[in-house]
Amino acid sequence: MNIFRHFETRIEAALNALVTEGKLPAGLDFTRISVEPPREASHGDLSTNAAMVLSKPAGMNPRTVAELLVAKLRSETSVTEVTIAGPGFINLRLTNEVWLGGVLDVLAAGRAYGASDLGAGKAVNVEYVSANPTGPMHVGHVRGAVFGDALANLLEKVGYRVAREYYINDAGGQIEVLARSAFMRYREALGETITIPEGLYPGDYLMPVGQALAKTHGEKLKAMPDAEWMPIVRDTTMAMMMDLIRGDLAVLGITHEVFFSERSLHQSGAVDAVLKLLDDKGLIYKGVLERPKGDTSDDWEEREQTLFRSTQFGDDQDRALKKSDGSWTYFAPDIAYHFDKFNRGFTSMIDVWGADHSGYIKRVKAAVAAVTDNKAEIDVKVCQMVRLFRDGEPFRMSKRAGDFITLRDVVDEVGKDAVRFMMLTRKNDASLDFDFAKVMEQSRDNPVFYVQYAHARISSVLRKAADEGFDVSEAALAKADLSLLKDEAELGLVKLMGAFPRAIEQAAQAHEPHRIAFALNDLAAGFHGLWNKGKDDAGLRFILADNSDVTMARLALIRAAAHVLAAGLGVLGVEPAEEMR
RNA sequence: GGUCCCGUAGCUCAGCUGGAUAGAGCAUCGGAUUUCUAAUCCGACGGUCACAGGUUCGAAUCCUGUCGGGAUCACCA
Secondary structure, rough: OHHHHHHHHHHHHHHHHHHHHOOOOOOOOOOOOOOOOOHHHOOOEEEEHHHHHHHHHOOOOOOHHHHHHHHHHHOOEEEEEEEOOOOEEEEEEEHHHHHHHHHHHHHHHHHOOOOOOOOOOEEEEEEEEOOOOOOOOOOOHHHHHHHHHHHHHHHHHHEEEEEEEEEEEOOOOHHHHHHHHHHHHHHHHHOOOOHHHHHHOOOHHHHHHHHHHHHHHHHHHHHOOOOHHHHHHHHHHHHHHHHHHHHHHHHOOOOOOOOEEEEHHHHHHHHHHHHHHHHHHHOEEEEOOOOOOOOOOOOOOOEEEEEEEEHHHHHOEEEOOEEOOOEEHHHHHHHHHHHHHHHHOOOEEEEEEEEHHHHHHHHHHHHHHHOOOOOOOEEEEOOEEEEEOOOOOOOOOOOOOOOOHHHHHHHHHHHHHHHHHHHHHOOOOEEEEEEEEHHOOOOOEEEEHHHHHHHHHHHHHHHHHHHHHOOOHHHHOOOHHHHHHOOOOHHHHHHHHHHHHHHHHHHHHOOOOOOHHHHHHHHHHHHHHHHHHHHHHHHHOOOOOOOHHHHHHHHHHHHHHHHHHHHHHHOOOOOOOOOOO
């Protein structure tokens, strides 16, 4: 049970009763009413703004509304105290039983704790990574990959039906360049000495492609004209590059259900179809774009192109659909792609992009609005840059041949879990500093370690308790008498756990998985604090040899805390640690 | 020049979609351990929420403008 949500419905019921009794006018809008933990714990357990929100539409003084509502809420059995404070806040204090009941919920739910049906099974398409398939993934892709995956997890957690999707840009000129590069490696595999010309991809990772081509086709391809070997080499290369990328993603624990090919849109005629759709709506014309203001380059020239009227949908200028030579721009198939998502039943889409694509947001939103007649919602999440540091020193990645840090380099050095957690310790639209040393540091300053340590410590205590003869099975812990938990720090941790489902829901609604990382940090702090209280006061230790009832209650508490930590880490895609080494 | 993001404690950042006295970590200073792993904890110090207006019962949060930092711009993908 989500306590905050529960009281939202109780408050609403009380307000409806007041309306029925004629004490409040009918037709009030309750949607802005919220129930949240008060910032100051001394104010109580829950706080609602109901009286302040309703005072104006009801034409009443907020305190008058508050008093009416308070009279109703006093009769709630789980409420021990109701007060009106400040401009009209209503603060509630709840019985310990209510909060402790939440611990039982956690024990019953285990790692699934915090799940809800907020999304009601609605389909959401989350497209992320979508890195160009021209080589292994590099470090610049990691943040978006982790963010998108955690967001997908988060939405699943609250009851959305999530499709994880990767858009393969396999139709552009770069793919031809890639194929030519692979062809060089093919000749190399056949014994030629080659030098990769300027403009082609020099990376070693194409050597296996060349070898595979040589093995399958022998010398045959060499005898063919370009136009004949190109599709063969291209398809083999694409397939192998996508295998490479899938392998890279697997290292991060990421699996997409759908890999959607841009090329397939061209082949199926979907691009032509969606452009015709836009044309029929009168949203396409031939015209010339103005030179961007402030652009002083010499290579600017006017050209007539096929343009989409994205300005009608809030974009800053109309956007080119066709190049001056008549071929499609990247934008055209992208419209077709989003239209395809819509036709597959996704009225809710999320795209995760790097900051360098932020200028592209408005046109895609415009296009989605246009082709779906505003029947789909699209949110574009932009991940700002990651700056790499080693021991506090930034290091630059030169773009020179093959000299970049790959995703695997990073994961090999610090591990999947640390990478994932660290990437989610900042909100997506702020830039993030990633320090290899800091990620591995074993200190309070490193949230990855701090949260994992809390979980490992709990596991350690439970192992120890088992050694001492306590039954730490879930069934036994669920029967513990939780009313023996009376210390403020114990109840504090209990309340923190009770607030977790709310944190999940709010993070999901905001599309902000980083909030989970912060919630976990808070939970870990709550636990570490409690642990240390047991050092000052031996009576507060979890394991009391002479009091098995209290011991069982405390073991149940920390078991639940471990579940909540694991639940949150699960959303982030991180495995909880059983021990620290 | 346009667009997008950022600007909160000395540093790195949260701030629950407009609520109460703006919070953490690091750093500095002072404490706690014969341990259920001190890899931790407790306390103190530290703020003109970049600046100026506006919206309202109420603004770090929303709007306008200014300043500073970053990204981006037209047939690349």
